[in-house]
Amino acid sequence: MEWSLEDLVKNHRDEPLQFNETTDVKEDLLNRKPMQVLDVSPVLVKGIVSVEKGHALVYAHVLTKLTVPSTRSLTPVELKLDFSFTEFYVADAGALKQFDESDVVIVVKNDSIDFDKAVADNILLQIPMQVLSSDEKATEELPEGTDWEVIREEDLEAHKAANKVVDPRLAKLKEFFPDQEDNH
Known part of the structure; x- marks a missing residue:
C-alpha cells in the first residue's frame, strides 16, 4: 500500500479513507532480519486514514502469523500477531513540534507514504524478547x-x-x- 500525502489531504479532508487489504511483507522482513524472521503469512491490515491540518493520521489493525526462532533452541516457533498502531504523517519536519513526544510522527519524503514498510516495521516491534516453543515452556x-x-x-x-x-x-x-x- 502506498499513498500520496497530497492526494490524501485533497481527497479525504471531509471523509476518512477506509482500507481493508491483505499485503505481503515477507520478502522485506526476510531481507531485513533473516536471523530473526523465518516466515510471514500474508498480512491483513484494516484501518482508516483521516486528514487534519494537512497531516494524515493512520490507525491500523494488523493480523498475521510470524515464524521466528526460539530464543533458547532456535526451533521455529509460530507467533500469531493481532495488534493495532497509530502513526501521523507530515509533509515537513517543522510540523513535529505540534505533536506529543509519545506520538509516532513520520516526515514524508517525496510525497509518498509507503505503508507496507510501516506495517513491516510494526511487525518487527511485536516480536517478544523471549520466544519459546511449547515444549520449552512445558519443561x-x-x-x-x-x-x-x-x-x-x-x-x-x-x-x-x-x-x-x-x-x-x-x-x-x-x-x-x-x-x-x-x-x-
Whole structure:
C-alpha cells in the first residue's frame, strides 16, 4: 500500500479513507532480519486514514502469523500477531513540534507514504524478547552441551559458589586481607 500525502489531504479532508487489504511483507522482513524472521503469512491490515491540518493520521489493525526462532533452541516457533498502531504523517519536519513526544510522527519524503514498510516495521516491534516453543515452556530443563550449559539468573550465584576452586598455592594470600570479600 502506498499513498500520496497530497492526494490524501485533497481527497479525504471531509471523509476518512477506509482500507481493508491483505499485503505481503515477507520478502522485506526476510531481507531485513533473516536471523530473526523465518516466515510471514500474508498480512491483513484494516484501518482508516483521516486528514487534519494537512497531516494524515493512520490507525491500523494488523493480523498475521510470524515464524521466528526460539530464543533458547532456535526451533521455529509460530507467533500469531493481532495488534493495532497509530502513526501521523507530515509533509515537513517543522510540523513535529505540534505533536506529543509519545506520538509516532513520520516526515514524508517525496510525497509518498509507503505503508507496507510501516506495517513491516510494526511487525518487527511485536516480536517478544523471549520466544519459546511449547515444549520449552512445558519443561524446566535448559539446554546444555559439552563444556557448556544454560542456567537461570537466579541460580547463577549458587552455581558460581559450587564451581569456585581456589588454587591452593594462592589460598595463603587470603590471610593477608582478612577484611576483603572473596569477589574483590
